[in-house]
Amino acid sequence: MTETAQRFLGIMTGRRQGHPPIAEPEFCSQLSAAAPLFDLKVLVFHPEGVSKNGDSITGYAWTEGRWQQTVAPAPDVLYNRCFYSCPQERKAAAAALSALSGTIPWSRGLPDKWRVCGILRRSPEAAPLLPETRLYTGPDELSSMLAEREYGVFLKPKAGSHGKRTLHARLLSRKQGGGLGVRGRDGDNEPFLHHFRTLDQGLQWIHRFTGKHSYIMQPYLHLTSSRGQPFDVRVLMQKNGRGAWTLTGMAVRLGGHGSLTSNLHGGGTAVAVLPFLLAEFGSTGAELHDDLAAAAALLPPLLEESCGRLGELGLDFGIDAGGRIYLLEANSKPGRTVFRLTGDRRAAKLAAENPLRYARHLLLHSPAGRRNSSYNTLRYRQENEINGS
Incomplete structure (x- = not known):
């Protein structure tokens, strides 16, 4: 492989109603549009789109501003964005991953919340961030x-x-x-x-x-703003084109009055971090901002050491009225809608492009990436054009 060879990133994702029937169509289209900047092509597919022997996949390519159904060889790098709502979905994804065993995984996943707590509890630096569990x-x-x-x-x-x-x-x-x-x-x-x-x-x-x-x-922790809204701070940590962890951005997620959580899927919204912290905590807000960044930098290497190589992490932190920071959750398949809601264009751009930078890093530096060259011979076959989202 030469450093200018164009390669193939496969994004495995779930289904949704509509056209195309893929989850996170906006994020997938952003990745696809930016991919040529990193000498990559992108195909989005469901687990069921992988052939039994893993030699080919059927999915969707973003071409000239619209999605088109496509058949392609196995990808060079696999970015798994599947969320499982039932055992059948998990089983289908496991079968697809097994069939694509020769493909470089973009990232491993995290274990469940209980095991993540157990991993971090062993660290003297991370343990104080954990609520009693x-x-x-x-x-x-x-x-x-x-x-x-x-x-x-x-x-x-x-x-x-x-x-x-x-x-x-x-x-x-x-x-x-x-x-x-x-x-x-x-x-x-x-x-x-x-x-x-x-x-x-x-x-x-x-x-x-x-x-x-x-x-x-x-x-139960009192993690509410002075206006009575539940809030947490989402910090997105990603690996860059050198394979190093970087802080992509932060955002405060705000739930509605009386809501139990601040998740966007539960009807929450997002605001910029520093102005919010300064309004809630006064002059110590800037210190809390720095403390959040330090905590976020601490955690990825600790989790990676026990869980295997990771590509990105969404870290959710709570802050009580006294200014104590708690880690509420770590997510290896984070969303990035918060940056669009806060208007942080820089973070939104990095959030969409860093997965491509890191995929390119894996291709250039992993033995499997140098050995495989499937994308050099890739020929798309267009079937059943589908209107872009």
Whole structure:
């Protein structure tokens, strides 16, 4: 391979209604449009589009401002953007990844939230960032934690995302009617609120709600703005064209009044970080900004050491009224809509282009990348033109 050879980045993603039927069409079109700057071509495909032997894939190429269905050989680098809502989707993705075993993975994934906590808890520098975290094993364990926590307990699925199926349970005083108050979001990310007259009724309802899903429990943290809106800070860390971790950008995600989470999928929005921190914390806001950047730089190498090579991480931090920073979640398949909402054009551009820079780095420096040259012989076959989104 020469350094000017054009190569093939495959983006494996989920389905959506519409044309083309691919998830994140805006992000995929941004990647595709910028790819020639890095001597790359992009094909977006579903796991089912991979042939059983992995020799070919059927997907969608962004050509002249529109999506066209395309058949191509196996990609040189595979960027997995699949989110799994059921076991069948996970199984299909696993089969596709197995068939494409000769393709360079753009990034490995992270384990579930419980295991991520276990990894970071071993680090003296990272451990103070973690809220107390326990595994939910049943009503007795939850009852014990509720008795210790005046403001209640926050429960979330070990492998969940977007704030779905999260719960805040709190013991209610006599003035509030007693029993247990439960608010949260269901599997469709719709909010709900329940009041159970007795603790046992509430515990049993929660146990049925969790079902076969594995959950973790944390103390409910007051992570709300002075206007009563839940907020967190999303920090996007990405590898650049030299394979080094860089901070792409930060944004505050704000939920609605009374909302349990600040996730954009739950109806939240985003604002610029520094003005928000200065308004909320005064002169210490600038220090908090620097502390967030330092915490974000600390975490990727620690996770990579245990989980394997990573390409990007979305790190969500909470800040309480006293200015203490907590790591709420680490996501190896982060979104980047926050930068469009805040108007941070620089961060938005980097967020879309850094995956291409890092893919090019992998091709130029990995043994497999130098050995394979499938894209030099790639010939697209256009089928069933599809209008661009």
